[in-house]
Amino acid sequence: MSQLFSPAQIQLFPECVQARVDETIAPNQPGRVYCQGSYWPAKLYRPECQVILQPSQSVFAVGLEGITLLIVPQ
Numbered sequence: 001m002s003q004l005f006s007p008a009q010i011q012l013f014p015e016c017v018q019a020r021v022d023e024t025i026a027p028n029q030p031g032r033v034y035c036q037g038s039y040w041p042a043k044l045y046r047p048e049c050q051v052i053l054q055p056s057q058s059v060f061a062v063g064l065e066g067i068t069l070l071i072v073p074q
Helices: none
Strands: 010-023 031-035 036-043 058-067 068-074
Touching: 010 036, 010 068, 031 058, 031 068, 036 058
Parallel strands: 036 068
Antiparallel strands: 010 031, 010 058, 031 036, 058 068
């Protein structure tokens, strides 16, 4: 039963994937991006990164944590 509640593992992509911010993303504030034809929950890959990503800004998706895309500024 404890496996149901274990934290999601991070899976890094072999190559970065381009995405576009749909909802503002900031440190400790997830948002949403549009990537490869779908909208995805997204958060900063490095939480210590002190940037605020605004809608329409281009970013790179570098991996997944559960169903959340991990992104970095472009």
